[in-house]
Amino acid sequence: xxxxxxxxxxxHLLRGMGTAALGLxxxxxxxPAIATASARAKADAKVKRLCVLYKGCGVFPHAWDIAxxxxxxxxxxxxxxxxxxxxxxxxxxxxxxxxxxxxxxxHLVAPSLSMTGALxxxxxxxxxxxxxxxxxxxxKQTPVKSLQLTADSLWKQHPWINYLSHDQKGNPxxxxxxxxxxxxxxxxxMNNSSYRQQTKSVLxxxxxxxxxxxxxxxxxxxxxLEQYFQSxxxxxxxxxxxxxxxxxxxxxKLAALDDFSIDADLSGKIKAMLDLIxxxxxxxTTRVATLMMANTNSxxxxxxxxxxxxxxxxxxxxxNRGILPAFNRVNQWHTAQFAYLLAKLKGFRxxxxxxxxxxxxxYMSGIKHGDxxxxxxxxxxxxxxxxxxxxxxRHVRYPxxxxxxxxLLTLANLMGVERTTLGDSTGTVDGISKPAGHPxxxxxxxxxxxxxxxxxxxxxxxxxxxxxxxNDTNAYYLQLSDKSKLEIRVSFGVVHRLVFDxxxxxxxAIKGKWGMRDGRKIIASLEYQTP
Numbered sequence: 001x002x003x004x005x006x007x008x009x010x011x012h013l014l015r016g017m018g019t020a021a022l023g024l025x026x027x028x029x030x031x032p033a034i035a036t037a038s039a040r041a042k043a044d045a046k047v048k049r050l051c052v053l054y055k056g057c058g059v060f061p062h063a064w065d066i067a068x069x070x071x072x073x074x075x076x077x078x079x080x081x082x083x084x085x086x087x088x089x090x091x092x093x094x095x096x097x098x099x100x101x102x103x104x105x106x107h108l109v110a111p112s113l114s115m116t117g118a119l120x121x122x123x124x125x126x127x128x129x130x131x132x133x134x135x136x137x138x139x140k141q142t143p144v145k146s147l148q149l150t151a152d153s154l155w156k157q158h159p160w161i162n163y164l165s166h167d168q169k170g171n172p173x174x175x176x177x178x179x180x181x182x183x184x185x186x187x188x189x190m191n192n193s194s195y196r197q198q199t200k201s202v203l204x205x206x207x208x209x210x211x212x213x214x215x216x217x218x219x220x221x222x223x224x225l226e227q228y229f230q231s232x233x234x235x236x237x238x239x240x241x242x243x244x245x246x247x248x249x250x251x252x253k254l255a256a257l258d259d260f261s262i263d264a265d266l267s268g269k270i271k272a273m274l275d276l277i278x279x280x281x282x283x284x285t286t287r288v289a290t291l292m293m294a295n296t297n298s299x300x301x302x303x304x305x306x307x308x309x310x311x312x313x314x315x316x317x318x319x320n321r322g323i324l325p326a327f328n329r330v331n332q333w334h335t336a337q338f339a340y341l342l343a344k345l346k347g348f349r350x351x352x353x354x355x356x357x358x359x360x361x362x363y364m365s366g367i368k369h370g371d372x373x374x375x376x377x378x379x380x381x382x383x384x385x386x387x388x389x390x391x392x393x394r395h396v397r398y399p400x401x402x403x404x405x406x407x408l409l410t411l412a413n414l415m416g417v418e419r420t421t422l423g424d425s426t427g428t429v430d431g432i433s434k435p436a437g438h439p440x441x442x443x444x445x446x447x448x449x450x451x452x453x454x455x456x457x458x459x460x461x462x463x464x465x466x467x468x469x470x471n472d473t474n475a476y477y478l479q480l481s482d483k484s485k486l487e488i489r490v491s492f493g494v495v496h497r498l499v500f501d502x503x504x505x506x507x508x509a510i511k512g513k514w515g516m517r518d519g520r521k522i523i524a525s526l527e528y529q530t531p
Contacts, residue, residue, distance in 0.1 A: 025228050025282045025348060047350075048387045049287045049359040050134050050415055051277055053341070054114065054164055055334045056107065056152075056296030057315035058370035061504065062468040063328050064379050066092060066395050071435060074395045079328065080381070082336035089342060089356060091382040091390060091432070094397035096404045098366075098375035099424070107296035107373045108158050110366025114378070115164050115290075117405025117423020127423055129166045130408045132173070134415045135288040142286050144186065147277065150175035150292035151270045152300060161297050164290045175292060179272035186276065186285055224349060231279060267304050270337055278344040282355050293334055296366055302330050315370030317473060318492055324470045327370065338363040342383050359384040360411060369501045371473075371492075376502040378404055382411075382432075389414040389433055396431040399438050401506070407432075442507065448481040458523075460486060461509045466501065476500070478510065478523070488523040489515070498526060 063079045074092075076084055083090060098113040112120045115129035131146060139145030148165045154177075155161055163172035176182045217225060270293060277289045294300055298311040307314075307326050314320070314327035338361075345356035364380040367373045385392060405425035410432055412422055430436055448462040460478055465485070467475035474495065476488035495501055508530065515524025 025224055025350070047284065047287070047358055048138070048389075048415055049281045049355070050131060050289075050411070051281070051341075051359060051361045052115070052131060052164065052290045053293055053338055053361065053363045054111065054291070055293045055331070055363070055365050056110065056161070056298055056367075057294060057311050058107075058296075058365050058367040058373065059331050059379050060317065060324055060328055060370065060470075060473075061368060061377075061466065063331070065094070068440070069395065070440060071394050071396060071437070079331050079335055082332060082339045083342070083381070086339060086342045086346065086383065088393040089346070089383050089385075090394075091392045092395045093380050093382065093407065093431075094377060094395075095400070095402055096378050096380060096398065096407055096429075097401045098378060098404050107367055108160055110161075110296045110373075110375070111164055111292070112160055112166070113375070113404070113423075114364060114366040115408075116166060117403075117408045117425055120160055127166065127170055128168045129164060130412055130422065131165050131288050131290050132167055133412050133417050133419070133422070136168070137415070137417050138287055142284055144280065144286040146288035146290075147182070147280060147286050148173050148175040148290055149179075149182065149273045149277075150177055150295075151266060151273060152292055152295045152298055155295070155297060158297060161295045162292075164292055175290070179269060179276060182273070182276055186280060227348075228282070231275070231282075265304070266300055266302070267333075271340065274337060274341045274344065278341060278348065278355070281345065281359060282348040282350075293337065302333070305329060305333060318371040321471070324473065328470075335363070338381075338383075345384070353385075356383065357385045358387045360386040360390060360415065362411070372496055372499075372501040374499065374502040376401065377505065380404075380407070386414055391432070391434050394431075394435065395440075396436045397438055397440050398429070398431075398436075399442075402429060442505075444481050446481050448479065448507070450480070450486075455514070457511070457513050459509070459511050461507065462486070464500075464503045464506060464508045466504045476504075478508075486523055487517075487520070488512075488526070489517055490524065490526050494526055498528070500526070 059079060064077055066074050066077050066080070069075060076087060080092070098110070099119070109119055112118070115131065116127040117130075118127050131148075135146040146165070150162070159172070163175065165173040165175070167173060176185075214222065214225065270291075273291055277291065280286045280289065294311055300311050301308060302311070307330065309323065309326060311327075311330060314323050314330060317324040317327050342356060342361065345359055345361070346354050348355040350358060361383040362380065363383070364378060366378065367375060368377050368379060382390060383392065384390060403424060403426050405423040406427055406429045409419065409422040409425040410428040412419055413428065414432070431438065442463060444463070450458055450460045452459040460480075462478040462480045465477045465479055467473060467477070469475070474489075474492060476490075476495075477485040478488060479485050490500075510523075511527045512523045513525035515522055517524070
């Protein structure tokens with residue numbers, strides 16, 4: 001028998017009863033593997049995946065931002081610390097803005113801005129999202145064009161916040177909320193009722209077919225197959241746990257409530273969805289996926305962390321004093337789920353590398369400051385190498401405020417979408433495929449000072465900073481060239497009206513009035529500020 005006789009095609013499926021079928025991970029005995037290792041690596045590089053994980057409600061900036069260091073030598077912040085094991089696979093980006101800092105509704109429009117690079121139009125529709133632009137380009141090569149998932153409840157009052165994905169006509173694509181149904185659609189052939197009655201495990205239906213593959217497989221392939229089958233068993237067990245805690249009577253009552261739902265185990269639900277994304281990417285069932293881990297008005301609670309407050313309430317940590325430690329803990333947990341997905345993808349071998357090497361995973365929140373809903377310096381981290389298109393292991397801070405849509409356009413281009421604009425983009429961004437070399441701090445040009453002062457009113461220019469004290473989150477400071485700082489104490493309403501927090505970390509010119517607080521001179525009134 002010739003060597004060719006042992007080969008199987010890349011799109012080979014393990015088939016069982018009815019319509020049940022399983023895609024396979026890349027094996028040595030598949031057609032692209034007949035040549036040299038370099039040829040296999042070249043073939044693998046053509047298969048790129050895109051995943052977006054969205055977590056709403058913003059962050060506490062001091063807990064998210066990386067302080068000091070260089071582009072390649074830096075310490076992860078407290079909220080990013082769960083990613084330490086995959087630090088070399090990360091590209092942390094700073095100074096990317098939605099709409100150049102205008103508030104425009106903040107959390108209500110953040111998902112659309114994050115995915116389409118533009119505000120929803122007057123018909124409450126958005127423009128085509130990056131995932132669907134990519135799916136239109138590469139989705140025909142896989143059984144499933146794209147996955148749209150959400151772990152959060154749906155809000156009828158504010159429909160924009162429910163959706164990440166939008167088609168070419170601007171229509172939102174409803175996400176799937178039940179990981180069990182998603183698993184069925186991907187792997188069980190759920191439309192075949194006789195199949196569902198005859199088997200409890202999709203693995204039972206493909207045992208005979210897999211036996212033929214095992215006989216042809218190399219020792220390396222056998223190890224990959226065993227890991228693959230075990231991964232599916234793990235997902236099935238995770239999904240079964242949801243059924244074990246189901247209560248039909250309670251669910252019937254909850255179904256009668258308007259705009260109200262409870263996830264019995266949010267942590268397990270998100271883990272199952274991340275497992276589904278990883279399996280789908282590994283088996284080439286789909287190459288595009290989005291997951292709304294929590295929307296920007298999220299009412300999710302985190303009892304498994306010992307916290308009973310809703311996430312949206314916790315995000316308002318300026319007005320709700322004492323809640324910030326809990327909010328930081330929730331955000332750190334979400335980052336840990338991102339880390340879990342990366343480790344999962346990295347553990348799936350593919351050619352000379354792994355699935356993460358051939359993926360672009362974007363983890364982000366659509367707003368920065370949780371309470372002020374600011375749309376500047378958006379929290380975003382990229383992971384993976386995108387088939388060689390991304391150079392990770394870096395922290396890039398753009399020297400000037402840069403449109404977030406420029407990042408979306410850059411990623412779309414790297415995924416093979418030929419476009420010159422995306423949303424409100426003005427171009428592409430550098431520093432993604434190779435080192436950027438940008439300075440990590442704003443340079444003081446010597447002009448930061450009080451320019452006018454009559455003892456009551458003043459004009460001043462400087463670097464705007466905010467307190468890192470979790471018990472004093474509404475204190476701001478204007479740093480001058482002589483290294484002194486002017487303390488700013490104004491109300492929440494003033495900060496919100498002036499969109500003042502959006503200027504933190506940037507040079508501003510302000511006009512205000514002096515006041516006294518506990519015997520020290522402070523800025524007690526602001527009339528305006530400019531970039």
